Amino acid sequence: MAADVNPLPVTESHQTNGDSPVDPEEWLHMYRQMFRIRAFEEEVNGLYTRAQMPGLAHLYIGEEAVAVGVCEALTKQDYITSTHRGHGHCLAKGAEPDRMFAELLGREAGYCRGKGGSMHIADQDGGNLGANAIVGAGTGIATGAAFSAKWRNSGQVAVTFFGEGALGQGLVYEVMNMASLWKLPVVYVCENNLYNEYTHYSQTTAGELRGRPAAFGIPVEEVNGQDVREVHTTARRLIEHARSGKGPAFLICNTYRYHGHHVGDINRAYYRSKEEEQMWSTQRDPLKMLASWLTDQHLADAGIFEQIETDARAEMKAAVDFAVKAPYPNASEVTDHVYA
Amino acid sequence: MSTLKEAIAQGKPMRELTMAQAVREALAEEMRRDPTVFVMGEDVAEAGTPFKVLLGLVDEFGTSRVIDTPISEPGFAAIGVGAAMTGMRPVIDIMFGDFLTLTMDQMVNQAAKARYMSGGKFSVPIVFRTTMGATRRSAAQHSQSLHVWPSHVPGLKVVMPCTPYDAKGLLKTAIRDNNPVVYFEDKMNFTTKGMVPDEEYTIPFGVADIKRAGTDITLVATSSMVYVALGAADKLKELGISAEVIDPRTTFPLDKQTMIDSAKKTSRAIVIDEGYERYGVTAELASIIADGAFYYLDAPVKRMGAMDVPIPFSPALEDLTVPTAETVFQMAKMLCGRA
Ligand SMILES: Cc1ncc(C[n+]2csc(CCOP(=O)(O)OP(=O)(O)O)c2C)c(N)n1
Numbered sequence: 001m002a003a004d005v006n007p008l009p010v011t012e013s014h015q016t017n018g019d020s021p022v023d024p025e026e027w028l029h030m031y032r033q034m035f036r037i038r039a040f041e042e043e044v045n046g047l048y049t050r051a052q053m054p055g056l057a058h059l060y061i062g063e064e065a066v067a068v069g070v071c072e073a074l075t076k077q078d079y080i081t082s083t084h085r086g087h088g089h090c091l092a093k094g095a096e097p098d099r100m101f102a103e104l105l106g107r108e109a110g111y112c113r114g115k116g117g118s119m120h121i122a123d124q125d126g127g128n129l130g131a132n133a134i135v136g137a138g139t140g141i142a143t144g145a146a147f148s149a150k151w152r153n154s155g156q157v158a159v160t161f162f163g164e165g166a167l168g169q170g171l172v173y174e175v176m177n178m179a180s181l182w183k184l185p186v187v188y189v190c191e192n193n194l195y196n197e198y199t200h201y202s203q204t205t206a207g208e209l210r211g212r213p214a215a216f217g218i219p220v221e222e223v224n225g226q227d228v229r230e231v232h233t234t235a236r237r238l239i240e241h242a243r244s245g246k247g248p249a250f251l252i253c254n255t256y257r258y259h260g261h262h263v264g265d266i267n268r269a270y271y272r273s274k275e276e277e278q279m280w281s282t283q284r285d286p287l288k289m290l291a292s293w294l295t296d297q298h299l300a301d302a303g304i305f306e307q308i309e310t311d312a313r314a315e316m317k318a319a320v321d322f323a324v325k326a327p328y329p330n331a332s333e334v335t336d337h338v339y340a
Numbered sequence: 341m342s343t344l345k346e347a348i349a350q351g352k353p354m355r356e357l358t359m360a361q362a363v364r365e366a367l368a369e370e371m372r373r374d375p376t377v378f379v380m381g382e383d384v385a386e387a388g389t390p391f392k393v394l395l396g397l398v399d400e401f402g403t404s405r406v407i408d409t410p411i412s413e414p415g416f417a418a419i420g421v422g423a424a425m426t427g428m429r430p431v432i433d434i435m436f437g438d439f440l441t442l443t444m445d446q447m448v449n450q451a452a453k454a455r456y457m458s459g460g461k462f463s464v465p466i467v468f469r470t471t472m473g474a475t476r477r478s479a480a481q482h483s484q485s486l487h488v489w490p491s492h493v494p495g496l497k498v499v500m501p502c503t504p505y506d507a508k509g510l511l512k513t514a515i516r517d518n519n520p521v522v523y524f525e526d527k528m529n530f531t532t533k534g535m536v537p538d539e540e541y542t543i544p545f546g547v548a549d550i551k552r553a554g555t556d557i558t559l560v561a562t563s564s565m566v567y568v569a570l571g572a573a574d575k576l577k578e579l580g581i582s583a584e585v586i587d588p589r590t591t592f593p594l595d596k597q598t599m600i601d602s603a604k605k606t607s608r609a610i611v612i613d614e615g616y617e618r619y620g621v622t623a624e625l626a627s628i629i630a631d632g633a634f635y636y637l638d639a640p641v642k643r644m645g646a647m648d649v650p651i652p653f654s655p656a657l658e659d660l661t662v663p664t665a666e667t668v669f670q671m672a673k674m675l676c677g678r679a
Contacts, residue, residue, distance in 0.1 A: 079426065113459030120457040129425055130458060134449050140415065141450065144422015151378070151404070152427060171445075174415025181410075337460035338494050340518035 022232065024299045030072055030228050031290050031300075032308050034064035037088045038287065039312040040097055043320050044087065044104065044118075048263040052324070053104060057118050060088035062258035065286035066191050067092035069231025070159055070251070073239045079127045079145040079158040081138030084119045085191075085257070086131030089161050094126040097316055101323035108329040109322075115329070115337065127156075136169030138162060139188065143175035146186035146248075157185045157242045165196030167205055167212060176248065180216040183247035187238050188213065190250065191225065193257045198271045213250035225253030226284040229293070256280040341541050343549045344505040344534070352537040360393040360530040362504035363469075366511035367394070367431065369540060371401050374429060377515055378405040380416050381433025381469075390435060391471075391530050413439050417446035417468070421520075424466040425454060429515060434470035437524060438484050443468065451520035452495030463518045467511075472500070473526035473564055473614060474651045474662050483651035483658075485563070485614040488621045490522040491591040497545060498591045500524040500563040504534040506589055509543030516542070526564040526614075546593030550602070554584035557672050558602040558609040560625055561585060565612040571665025572672060581676050591621055599625065600632030607638040608675045612663050617645030639675045644668060 041061045047053040060067065063085075071080065071092035082089040090100060095111065103110025104118050111123050122130035129145060132138040142160035149156035166172055167190070179186050196204050210220045221238060223230045231253055238249035258281050260268055268277075294300040341347045347354070357365070371377045379397065381389070385408045388395030398406040409416040413434060420430035434443060447468060454462045472485035490496045497519055501507040507525065514521040551566055552573055561569035566587045573583035584602050588595055603609040609629050613621040622643035630641045647661040673679050 081422075111459070112457060112461065115459045116457040122458045122461060124458065124461040129422070130454065130462070132450075134445055137418070137445065137450060140418020140446065141422035141425065143415075144419040144424070145426045146422075147419050148423040148426040148428045151423070158422075171414045171418060174410070174412035175418060177410055177412065178415055178419060337456045337458075339497075340455060340460075340463040340465075 024297070026072065027229065027290065027294060028300055028304070030068050030232065031287065031294065031305070032312070033068045033072070033092055034228065034287055034290070035308050036097070036312045036315065037064045037067065037091050039316045040087060040091060040100070043101070043316045045259070045263060047105070047320065054106060055117055057104070057263045058085040058261065059257065059259040059263065060085050062280065062285075063191060063193060063225065063255045064088055065228035065231050066189065066225045066253045066255055067161070069228040070161075070189055070235040072232055073236040074127070074157065074159060076127060077154075078156050079129055079142060079149070081129045081142040081145075081158070081160045082131040083138060083162055084131060084133050085163070086121060087118070090121050090123060090128055090131070093123065093128045095123045095128065097319035098322040101319050102326045105323045105326070106328060107323055107326035108333070109326040113329055113333065136162060136166035136172050139166065139172045140175050143179050143184060143186050146179065146184040147182070150182070150184055155243065157187065157239050159187045159189055159239070161189045161191060163196070164190055164192040164194075164201045164205065164209065167209065168196070173212070176213060176216045176218060179248040180218050183245060185242040185245070186248045187235070187242050188218070188248065188250045190252045191255055192252055193255050195257075195261070195271065197261045198265070200271065210252060218248050218250050220250045220252065222252040222254065225255030226286045226289055228286055228290050256284065341537070342543050342547050344503065347505070347537050347541070348535070352539060354535040354537050356533050357504045357536045358530065359504045359507045359525065359532045359534070360391065362508040362536050363393055363511055363525065364395070364397060365536070366508040366515075367397060368400060370512055370515040371405060376427060377429045377431065378407060379431045379433060380407040380409055380420060382409055382411055382435055384408060384433050389433065391527065393530060413442040414446060417443040418450065420466050421446050421450045421454070421464060424451070424464045425462050429465050431467045431469055431515060434468055436482050437470045437472045437486050438481050440470065440486050440489060444489070447490060447496060447520065447522065448493050452493050455519070456495060464520045465518045466520045467514045468520070468522045470522065470524055471527045472524045473528050474646065475658060476527050477653065477655060477658065479653040480650035485646065487522070487524050487591060488615045488619075491621065495520065497521045497593065498524070499545065499589065500591065501589060502526065502529055502532070502563050502566045502587060504532065504536050506543060506549065508536055509541050510545070510589065512542045513545060517545070524563065528564050543589075545590045546595050548586050548588045548595035548598040550584065550598065551587050552583065552585040554582040554606065556582045556606055556608070557584070557676055558599070558606045559583050559585045559612060559668065559672065560599050560609060560629070561587060561612040562591070562621060563614060565614055565663060568663055568665050568668055569612055572668035575665065575669040576672055579673065579678060581672065581678065583672060588625070596628050596632065599629055603629045603633035603641070604636040607636050609633070609637070610642045610644060610668065610671055610675065612644045612668055614646055614662055616648050617643060618648045620645045642671055642675060644671060
């Protein structure tokens with residue numbers, strides 16, 4: 001046998017039932033996860049605007065329900081691939097904020113020893129095969145991970161998150177074709193936040209978005225990406241479909257990023273209106289939507305939401321504190337890890 | 341046993357194989373040894389590739405390990421990268437080296453960088469097997485030698501064997517390596533015959549092979565250019581000039597010392613490679629020799645690569661574009677002051 005690289009995860013029982021009802025506690029947990037992402041991203045925004053963070057930061061604020069709704073339907077052993085807008089996916093898949101902030105600040109304690117940064121954060125132990133700064137590239141890696149999972153009969157599923165902008169990349173169609181031919185356990189999650197950077201997707205996307213996976217015989221579902229309950233219940237079904245050997249699935253989540261394409265994208269009037277931004281953040285906010293449903297169902301009250309907020313903010317403050325104080329990698333690291 | 345000469349000296353039992361057979365044998369041995377190794381590409385299974393290099397492999401390993409793909413180089417290269425990151429050892433077949441244009445993102449931005457970007461967490465044990473070499477009358481899009489591209493990129497290793505012995509031992513090493521390796525076979529050498537030991541062996545990367553020992557001039561040559569250099573050495577011998585022919589075998593890792601030591605000994609060197617001369621492999625190797633053997637050189641280090649033109653179809657033109665035994669001979673003669 002070959003040397004033991006990329007150790008194979010131990011297979012657990014993966015038999016979740018895609019149709020079983022979700023425990024109310026789980027919705028509250030998802031609220032907490034979404035809030036943690038928001039609090040994390042607000043800290044990133046603060047670090048960046050105070051010039052404490054080098055490089056670029058693409059905030060996930062507004063899209064939290066997608067990462068959380070999908071990742072809560074996965075096991076730790078399942079794989080994800082992520083994007084340049086990847087902090088939310090990473091947290092939702094189980095990464096710790098202290099080591100994430102350390103990565104964003106280029107510190108040795110970071111998940112990638114400071115060598116990846118915001119756009120390449122990965123968490124091998126948590127099944128996150130990495131954010132990717134080449135638009136669409138994660139779809140290929142996830143399809144390969146699904147190929148490997150199927151070949152090894154490991155019961156794992158791979159989920160790939162990508163923006164609707166990635167639909168311009170030929171790679172996506174090549175790997176969907178093979179995934180469908182070979183019935184690979186991969187779920188393509190398209191986060192349609194309406195804009196490819198600064199261009200509305202209607203200017204870049206001909207025909208029907210859902211027609212694209214459909215052409216390969218891949219089942220497609222489209223959900224309100226602001227409603228974590230809808231995202232989650234649909235994702236569970238599609239992930240179960242993939243896990244049970246029926247092949248790939250495609251999930252379109254209609255969503256919105258509240259901030260700019262990256263933190264420096266301040267003046268956005270030339271591509272979208274303030275009214276549009278306000279409409280999404282006031283009427284379609286994933287946290288507000290879930291909070292009001294939980295309240296209506298008498299599953300939570302204002303006190304609980306306040307507690308979650310207080311805890312999340314304290315957690316993120318402490319994580320930032322850890323990262324700011326963490327040392328940079330030693331200069332000798334610059335030549336480490338080029339080759340195994 | 342890192343060279344054929346050593347294997348012969350040790351009296352190993354051998355038989356003659358073509359380079360295609362040697363490649364096939366390496367793959368079969370590694371697939372038997374490690375169930376995570378698989379081959380993926382266009383027409384690799386029953387067809388055994390257009391060059392018939394993989395003929396018969398599918399009979400032993402089946403279509404789940406010798407996998408025909410759609411004509412989607414970026415797609416199956418990407419699937420290879422993802423599979424390599426999650427426990428498999430893919431051998432990705434890129435039919436022609438010219439199609440590296442289509443797989444560059446997977447090689448350069450994904451495979452080469454996953455380890456570094458993750459601070460050492462991921463490795464990508466993948467082999468991209470592809471071709472190089474002109475003079476097959478295949479014209480501009482099926483004749484290029486683009487091995488300098490991956491050679492330029494930190495994170496990748498690059499192998500270019502020219503004998504059955506080297507092809508087999510280096511491919512086995514490539515498959516066992518925990519890094520992405522791009523492995524180039526010259527199309528013109530698939531039928532080249534040579535001795536291969538009966539017993540199993542591997543060849544370490546970064547060890548040059550002195551294909552012919554000599555004292556008056558060093559000819560560093562890669563892949564099929566080794567045969568061109570050997571042809572030139574024969575002609576030089578008639579003039580009483582003794583040429584040493586060095587085959588680096590891998591452009592990264594690169595055995596600098598063997599080239600430098602040879603140039604110090606002979607005081608003259610020519611570097612011959614089938615890639616475009618402009619910014620090519622020859623430039624890198626020549627600068628290493630010029631730097632390392634500076635005080636010993638009696639002449640500038642000369643470079644001979646492919647002409648900087650798209651490879652033309654017409655045989656009358658194509659043959660002009662690559663170094664030949666005759667052009668190398670003329671250059672060597674001149675360097676030795678015998679023009
Ligand atoms: C292949 C490639 N082309 C262009 C870019 C530059 N770029 C970075 S993000 C982006 C827009 C991506 O839009 P989308 O995929 O919808 O994701 P979003 O940013 O909306 O989350 C572009 C064009 C890139 N990183 N990679």
